[in-house]
Amino acid sequence: MEQKQLFDLLKQMTVDEKVGQLLQLAAEFYSEKAEEKTGPMTDLGLSHEDINNAGTTLGISGAKEAIRVQKAYMEHNRLGIPTILMADIIHGFRTIFPIPLGLGSSWDLEAAKKVAEVSAKEAAVSGLHVTFSPMVDLVRDPRWGRVMESTGEDHFLNSRFAEAFVKGYQGEDLKNDFFRVAACVKHFAAYGAAIGGRDYNTVNMSERQLRDSYLPGYKAALDAGAKLVMTSFNTVDGIPATGNKWLFRDVLRKEFGFDGVVISDWGAIIELIPHGIAQDKKQAAELAIKAGVDIEMMTTCYTENLKELIEEKTIDEAILDEAVLRILTLKNDLGLFENPHRGADVALEKEVVLSKEHREIAKDVAKKSMVLLKNDSILPLSKQENIALIGPAADSHDVIGVWSWQGKKEEAVSLAEGVQQLGAEYLIGTETFDYFNPSEAAITEAIALAQKADTVVLALGEEEWMSGEASSRSDIRLPQAQLDLFKAVQAVNENVIVTLYNGRPLDLQGIDSAKAIVEAWFPGTEAGTALADILYGEYNPSGRLSMSFPETVGQVPVYYNYDNTGRPYKPGDEKYVSKYLDVSNFAKYPFGFGMSYSDITYKDLKLSTNEMTSDETITASITLENQSDITGQETVQLYIRDQVGEVVRPVKELKGFEKITIKAHEKRTVEFTITEDLLRYVHSDQSVTSDAGIFDIMIGANSRDVETATVKLVK
Structure with a gap:
């Protein structure tokens, strides 16, 4: 559909139909069972007309159901607009991969x-068209349960992963490639x-x-072409x-140039009331639409109030029109006007979902995501060793993580x-x-097995529900029963x-x-096969942490x-520096x-020159x-520190x-090109530029163990 046709379609819509496009409802509203609809309809005060006009749908499962819902929706929609x-x-989706924090650890x-x-x-x-991913929130506090959805504590790494996810989801031709979303x-x-690592808390x-x-991180995802942005629950x-x-x-529209759809998180518009900036649903609707939120997820502030706000001229209908046009444009970008059922295919679904090929990919990625934190010459194991496999996670299938919907x-x-x-x-x-x-029987049996074995593999951890949304923890140690077992x-x-x-990272x-x-x-669907390969040396561990593990929860973030x-702290300092007394x-x-x-060593860090100008590069x-x-496999990491900045700069x-x-007994030289743009940062006036002066160039196996040289930027 051409852009002019979208404008023509918009002109045919009534205000009620336009407002409907801004409403997102969950799958139960489109169930064939009347009892599944009635309760939610009553709770939200919705009519059948509201449901028939709601522009987007949340959580439909399966090709057959997706086709049924789309067909019924378009039959009831006056203008035949698809959802x-x-x-x-x-x-x-059904083949589950490592949680994003694990994927981040693959680098x-x-x-x-x-x-x-x-x-x-x-x-x-x-049958799905849109995924609420990637989450690129920078995370520094492991008490927050949703760190599992992020790729970690560093915005550079997060940005690179954001780009990769968007390109993987959307491909090169979203409209015609029905295998993309x-x-x-x-x-x-x-x-x-969020303060204190407590979900939904103030920022x-x-x-x-x-x-x-x-x-x-958000900017990188948008530059890669992400079609939608979801609002956060917190204050800014x-x-x-x-x-x-x-x-x-x-910021989003003018500075970043984003012209796609903004969707609220679940109930986030009505939550402007308990936040204390809206007195009722009407004011919440006014604030959200003026802010530029196009779709309201699972509350009815817009449905109940936008028409009245327009009639009393509190908001201009043009604001509503621009939101609707963005939604129609997204539907067009997905090819839904020409192909309302898009990729939904019952036969292909059986062939593709959880296929052998996909499970093999899941296994490969899971291995790359696992991190060997400690090894006192005990790993890898031999298949002939007398091993006792003990603990709550030894034979558990609770390995896929909380955000694994299907x-x-x-x-x-x-x-x-x-x-x-x-x-x-x-054993x-x-x-x-x-x-x-x-x-007591399980503990007694575990100890008896340990006594018989040469080596014990003690499988510990969290249950799925212990991390994820609304799963903040003040104590991020393992449960006491597991510590006692160890x-x-x-x-x-x-x-x-x-x-x-x-x-999450644990204490x-x-x-x-x-x-x-x-x-x-x-680690996902192939958790056990991947972990066994690590333990027995079938795969040499290559994961590197994307988020730091504390010595104790008292240090976090x-x-x-x-x-x-x-008064910077150095090991050995006694007092009157920025330090803890006990850790x-x-x-x-x-x-x-x-x-x-x-056993891979780093040495001989060299710079091609020790001085550069803004238009020169250094190797x-x-x-x-x-x-x-x-x-x-080794992940060689480049870090830089600006020794003197206009504002305080990070240590690296x-x-x-x-x-x-790198093969056995091989030597390899790795090079990085350093350009002036790598030395830029946000100054106190919000400008992004670099300063003349001395910079530390650090290369190493992790953020702690690095070789260092210095370079001078001359301007």
Whole structure:
């Protein structure tokens, strides 16, 4: 459909029909069962006409149902306008991949793009058109449950992943490629900075910090072509994002040039009332539409009030028209006017969803996402070793994570099943071991198995519900029952390897004396096969943390790119510096950290010159040597520090990385090109520029262990 035809369609619409386009309703409103509709209709005060005019639909499942709903919807819609079917496809549709925080730990952009492609394909043949992904919120506080949905604490890394996800979801020709879906970047803005790590809580930061650290990830997703933006629940400079005109009209629309659809998060418009900036639904509707929110998800502030607001001239109908036109344009970009059922295909759905090929991709990505945190020469295991597999996660299928809407736990592979598939010898108990309150029989059996074995693989972690939305935790240690189990097992067998399934960085006090620790995250459908490959050396670990692990929860937020103070702490300082009395300032396992079964050293950092101008570049090179007999993958990381800035600058910032394979006993030189734009930052007047002066150039295996040289920028 041409743009002129969209304008003509808009002119034919009544105000009620226009307002309807701004309403998103959940799947139950389109159920064939009357009882499933009646309750929600009554609760929201909706009529059948409201439902028939609602412009988008949330959470439809399956090609057959998607086709039925679209057909019925268009029959009831006076102008035959199709609905858009949207859903939360966060890290897989039916084939579930590692949670985004795990994907971030792969540092593998092609893997992330492939995850998005597979997710889009499965979702599209099942009838969906839009995914509420990627989430690019910068996260620094592991108490916040939704850190699992982010790719981590660094805006440079988040930005690269944001681009990869959007390109994977949308492809090159969204209108004609029915195996793709439109991407919705979220949550705009700064949702990940909630005070105290408590979900939905207040965010309080300067505009400069917002621009410097938090906005780049969203901007990268938009530059990659993301079609939608979702509002965040939090405040931005005292104004809830969903009613924040400066945030959406000035920053998103004018500065970033975004002309796509803005959708509220679930109920976020009506939440302007308890936030305290709207006295009722009518004022909430006024604030949100003036701010530029096009679609209201699952509340009826717009439905009940926009027409009246127009009639009394509180808002101009032109504001409504521009929102409707953006929604119609999205429907056109998806090709829905020509193909209202788009990719929905019952036969293809059976062939594509959870296919053998997709499971193999899930296994590959899961292996890349797992991080070896510790290894006292106990890994990899031999298949002939006498292994005891113990703990609540040993034979658990609770491995896919909370944001796996269509994923099925029974289709996932447990660790025990993964070890069995490898043909390795192992002992495992018959008692079910609870995560929080194991029976005496289960504990007794576990200790007996540990006594018989040469080595214990102790599978611990969180249950799915313990991370994700509305799952903030003040204590991010493992449950006490698991710590007690570790202590009891270690008392009879010192050769303990801990594996972890979880959705956030943990405080590992109580298990940090294990001989090895493998962070597996929630790895998805092929969890057990991937983790078994890591444990038995079928795959050399290559994951690197995308978020720091604290020594103790009392340090959080703890992150690598912190600002120095006037009294900076150095190990050994006693007092009157910025430090704790009872713990160091630094993470237990820092951003970028991860071990492998290879022994790779870094040396001879060299710069092509020690001075540069704004239009010159510098080559920084470093030599890596694999001093082991095992080929490995290494993520070489480039960090830069501006020694003297117009405002205080972080002690280091990630500016580049390269993932390489280095063969046994091979030497390789890795080079980075440093340009002036890598030295820029947001100044106090919000301008983005660089300063003349000295910069530290750092290259290493993680954010802590780096080689350093200096360069001078001359202007």
